[in-house]
Amino acid sequence: MSGKKIGEVILDVQNISLRFGGVKALTDISFNVREHEIRAIIGPNGAGKSSMLNCINGVYQPQEGAITFKGQTFHHMNSRQVAEMGVARTFQNLALFKGMSVVDNIMTGRNLKMKSNIFQQALRFGAAQREESEQRLFVERIIDFLEIQPYRKTAVGKMPYGLQKRVDLGRALAMEPTVLLLDEPMAGMNVEEKQDMSRFILDVNDEFGTTIVLIEHDMGVVMDISDRVVVLDYGKKIGDGTPDEVRNNEDVISAYLGTTH
Amino acid sequence: MAFFLEALIGGLMAGMLYSLIALGFVLIYKASGVFNFAQGAMVLFAALAMARFSEWIPQWLGFDNKILANVLAFAAAAVCMMIVAWAMERWVLGKLVNQEGITLLMATLGASYFLDGSGQMIFGSDIYKIDVGMPKDPVFLLESVFQGGVLVNKEDVYAALIAAALVAALALFFQKTSTGRALRAVADDHQAAQSIGIPLNRIWIIVWSVAGLVALVAGIIWGSKLGVQFSLQLVALKALPVVILGGLTSVPGAIIGGLIIGVGEKLSEIYIGPYMGGGIEIWFAYVMALLFLLVRPQGLFGEKIIDRV
Numbered sequence: 001m002s003g004k005k006i007g008e009v010i011l012d013v014q015n016i017s018l019r020f021g022g023v024k025a026l027t028d029i030s031f032n033v034r035e036h037e038i039r040a041i042i043g044p045n046g047a048g049k050s051s052m053l054n055c056i057n058g059v060y061q062p063q064e065g066a067i068t069f070k071g072q073t074f075h076h077m078n079s080r081q082v083a084e085m086g087v088a089r090t091f092q093n094l095a096l097f098k099g100m101s102v103v104d105n106i107m108t109g110r111n112l113k114m115k116s117n118i119f120q121q122a123l124r125f126g127a128a129q130r131e132e133s134e135q136r137l138f139v140e141r142i143i144d145f146l147e148i149q150p151y152r153k154t155a156v157g158k159m160p161y162g163l164q165k166r167v168d169l170g171r172a173l174a175m176e177p178t179v180l181l182l183d184e185p186m187a188g189m190n191v192e193e194k195q196d197m198s199r200f201i202l203d204v205n206d207e208f209g210t211t212i213v214l215i216e217h218d219m220g221v222v223m224d225i226s227d228r229v230v231v232l233d234y235g236k237k238i239g240d241g242t243p244d245e246v247r248n249n250e251d252v253i254s255a256y257l258g259t260t261h
Numbered sequence: 262m263a264f265f266l267e268a269l270i271g272g273l274m275a276g277m278l279y280s281l282i283a284l285g286f287v288l289i290y291k292a293s294g295v296f297n298f299a300q301g302a303m304v305l306f307a308a309l310a311m312a313r314f315s316e317w318i319p320q321w322l323g324f325d326n327k328i329l330a331n332v333l334a335f336a337a338a339a340v341c342m343m344i345v346a347w348a349m350e351r352w353v354l355g356k357l358v359n360q361e362g363i364t365l366l367m368a369t370l371g372a373s374y375f376l377d378g379s380g381q382m383i384f385g386s387d388i389y390k391i392d393v394g395m396p397k398d399p400v401f402l403l404e405s406v407f408q409g410g411v412l413v414n415k416e417d418v419y420a421a422l423i424a425a426a427l428v429a430a431l432a433l434f435f436q437k438t439s440t441g442r443a444l445r446a447v448a449d450d451h452q453a454a455q456s457i458g459i460p461l462n463r464i465w466i467i468v469w470s471v472a473g474l475v476a477l478v479a480g481i482i483w484g485s486k487l488g489v490q491f492s493l494q495l496v497a498l499k500a501l502p503v504v505i506l507g508g509l510t511s512v513p514g515a516i517i518g519g520l521i522i523g524v525g526e527k528l529s530e531i532y533i534g535p536y537m538g539g540g541i542e543i544w545f546a547y548v549m550a551l552l553f554l555l556v557r558p559q560g561l562f563g564e565k566i567i568d569r570v
Contacts, residue, residue, distance in 0.1 A: 057456065083458030095453035097446045099510065107439070108446045112458040114439045132439065175457060 006227065007035030010211055011056070011179060016065035018051055018235075025051040026062065026235045033179070038205055038212045040222045042246075043232035044255065049215045050092060052232065053181050056213070057089050058082040070178075084112060088177035090168040092184045092215075098157030105156050105167055106142055109174025110135040142170045146200060162193040169200060180204065182214045186221060194218065198225055223247065231255070266411050268527045274417035276523020277424045281479040282500035283507065283515040284428060285472045290509045291435070292444045292468035293354060294451075295365035299373035301497025303473060305489075306345065306380040308480030310338035312389035312489045331393050335477070342473025343466075345376070350465040358461060359451050377494070386491070391484040395419060420482045427478060431471070432512045444468055448510075502550035508560025517561060522546045 011033040018026040026048045033039045041049045054060040056067060058077035066073050069085060088109070097105050114131060143149055146166045151159055156167055165185060172180055185201065186194045198221055204210050216222045222229060223243040231239035231252045239245075239252040246252055282304065289297040297303075315334035319325055353368050396415040435441040447454045447464045455461060480489075483496050499522075507518025530542040553560070 059452065059455075079452075079455035080458050080460055083456060089456050091453060091456075095450045095456075097449035097453070099449060100442075100445055104442055104445075108442055108454070108459065109457050111439065111443055111446075128438075135439075171453075171457060 006037045009033070010035045010070060011213070012068040013052075013056065014066050014068065016052070016055055016062045016067070018048075018055060018060055018062040024235050026055070026232075029065070029232070029235075029237050031230045031237065031240055033211060033213055034228075035211055036205070036209050037227040038201070038214060038225055040214045040216060040226035040229045041232060042216065042219070042222055042229055046234075047232040048235040049232055050183055051235075053089065053183050053213070053215060056082075057087065057181060083175065086175070086178040087181065088172035088175040088179075089181035090165075090172050090183060090185060092187060094161075094164050094168055096156045096164055096168055096171070099155060101153050102143065102148060102151050102156060102159075102167055102170075103136075103139060103153065106139045106170045106174045107135065109171040110138065112175065139174060142173050145173075145203070146170050147196075162189050162196075165189065165193075165197065166200070169197075173204065176208075177210060179211045179213065182212060182216075184215050184217060186216060186218055194221060201225060263411050267413070268531050269524060270411065270413055271417070272524035272527035273520055274414070274421045274523070275527065276520035277421040277516075278479070278482060278519075279499050279503050279522055280428065280516045280519025281424045281475065281482070282497055283503035283519055284431065284512065285475045285479065286500060286504050287507075287509060287512055287515045288431070288468060288472045288475065290504075291448045291512075293365065293465060294362060294448050295354075295369060296362075296509070297472070298366065298369040299376055300472070300476065300500070301494035302373040302376035302380070303342070303345065303476040304480045304483070304497060305491070305494040306376045306480075307338055307342055307473065307477035308391060308484035308489045308493055309380050309384040309389065310341045311335065311477065311481055312391045312484060313384040314338055315391070316389075327392070327394070335481075338477050339474060342477055343470045346466050346469030346473050349469050350462050354465050355462055381491075389484075389489040391481055391489055393481060393485055395482075395485050416486070420486075423478065423482065427475065428512065428516055431475075434471075435512060440464075440467065499546065502546040504560070505550040506553050506560060508562040511560065511562035514560055514562030522549065525549055 009032045013032065014030050016026055016029045017024070029048075029052060031039075041052055043049050051060060055062045058079045058081060061076050066075050067077070068074075069087070097108065100108075113135060143152060146169065148163060148166055148170070151163060156164060159167070169182070169185065172182075182201070186197050189197065201212060201214070202225055205212050214222075214226065226243060228241060229239070229243055229246045230237060231246055231249070233251075233255040238255055239249040241249070282300065285300045285303065286297060289295060289300070311334050314337040315330050318333045318337065319330045324330075349372060353372060354365070357365055357368060396419070399412050399414050402411045402413055435444065443454070443459045444464055444467070446457075446459055447461060451461060454464075479496075480493065483493060487493060487496075500519075503515060503518040503522050505518075506521055507514030507516070526542045526545055529545045530539070533545075534541050
């Protein structure tokens with residue numbers, strides 16, 4: 001990862017606490033993400049990784065704390081706002097539109113880029129027609145990039161799991177996000193599929209300069225591709241730094257690495 | 262032969278009208294992933310609004326032109342249905358994002374009773390008429406081919422044409438527009454749709470409005486045939502076998518399913534009925550649907566549900 005320019009802080013998470021009734025999912029979590037970096041969030045099961053992502057994404061509203069994105073500070077956000085500001089995400093348990101084709105799934109990611117109104121679309125005149133084919137072109141580029149051309153018209157529900165994960169990524173990429181949140185992009189994949197997915201993530205980061213926040217269980221992958229790592233355990237932050245720093249952190253070893261290696 | 266054709270055409274016409282109601286179910290199921298129990302109540306509500314506004318508006322504005330009265334009443338009833346759609350999103354569905362299908366189903370069951378009651382409270386509970394100038398006289402076709410020709414009800418022909426046009430427009434809207442795509446996306450997964458910036462609330466208002474309009478058209482056609490009264494909402498029950506047959510997620514399925522049920526009903530009554538003492542038209546559709554469930558639970562055009570284990 002030499003020669004990559006890591007920029008200013010683009011996303012700053014400050015003292016986030018999230019409770020579900022009496023259960024503390026997150027306690028006083030702070031960390032930041034710099035432009036163009038790949039930032040991993042790791043931790044044992046139930047550590048609060050997905051909850052953290054859902055707070056950034058506006059799915060959960062944390063009781064305390066704030067999130068600063070591109071210089072604007074928010075205490076409450078909703079999913080749509082977040083999407084409009086250029087944050088895209090993928091899901092741990094695939095949340096694809098299963099009945100729709102690959103093309104249509106990824107096209108939905110262009111939804112916010114569409115400007116023509118419903119009547120123009122219905123009558124298919126002028127602007128709407130042109131817009132649709134422009135967006136379609138963009139989608140085709142994503143399909144090429146993710147190497148899923150043969151599945152273009154296939155209903156997503158019928159595709160192999162590993163490829164569905166790619167469509168999920170493709171839909172997020174279609175939003176041309178500045179920040180991409182990936183929730184366990186490699187869960188349930190075999191070694192080969194993991195390598196492919198790592199390559200796509202690195203390429204996205206490299207070619208489009210997209211900032212990536214990533215949750216992942218596979219330690220090998222995390223240590224290989226991320227620039228900095230946050231470690232959570234029982235909803236608390238126990239480590240933060242480069243992969244090497246984290247690897248040698250005593251708390252991390254006892255909480256997480258120690259149990260798996 | 263002429264008799265068979267007559268029965269066939271009669272069945273197709275009736276089927277088209279079933280399709281129209283089934284379409285309301287399919288639209289909402291596709292976009293909200295909820296089986297809308299309130300569809301029948303919406304048909305009744307819309308028909309009541311249409312019937313009463315076409316009386317009231319000429320009185321309020323002091324004119325006596327039936328066409329104008331009907332046009333204005335249609336517009337007013339359409340606005341009513343949009344208000345219902347908006348209210349449904351604002352107070353019911355909007356609060357139930359990401360909930361289980363069964364929760365949403367129960368919510369529409371509640372909405373159904375609410376619409377029933379409020380419709381009769383606002384518009385009255387007598388039997389009303391809708392008169393949109395549908396011709397009632399029968400015509401004879403193909404007189405040169407068959408002796409006596411084939412008797413067809415003009416009203417049915419018009420109704421079927423209206424239904425067909427509406428269905429074509431909706432199919433186009435769903436498959437070809439990006440709003441249609443967004444609707445399908447919302448139907449598949451609320452959370453994912455939100456994450457890519459599709460505004461759930463707006464989509465819901467659109468789709469319930471469209472379903473409201475479909476209910477209005479269905480209400481007008483059925484209402485002018487049967488009169489507007491409480492039992493009008495029971496025509497929605499006729500649409501249940503149609504959606505089972507055609508598949509809950511398919512607009513073309515609603516059409517084909519409707520036609521099959523319509524024709525099946527008529528022909529079974531004529532050709533099988535006499536052996537069973539007649540009157541099988543009423544339940545034959547349900548038996549067909551039941552048999553279909555055994556063979557193709559997802560319906561003719563429905564999406565096959567594949568669950569990974």
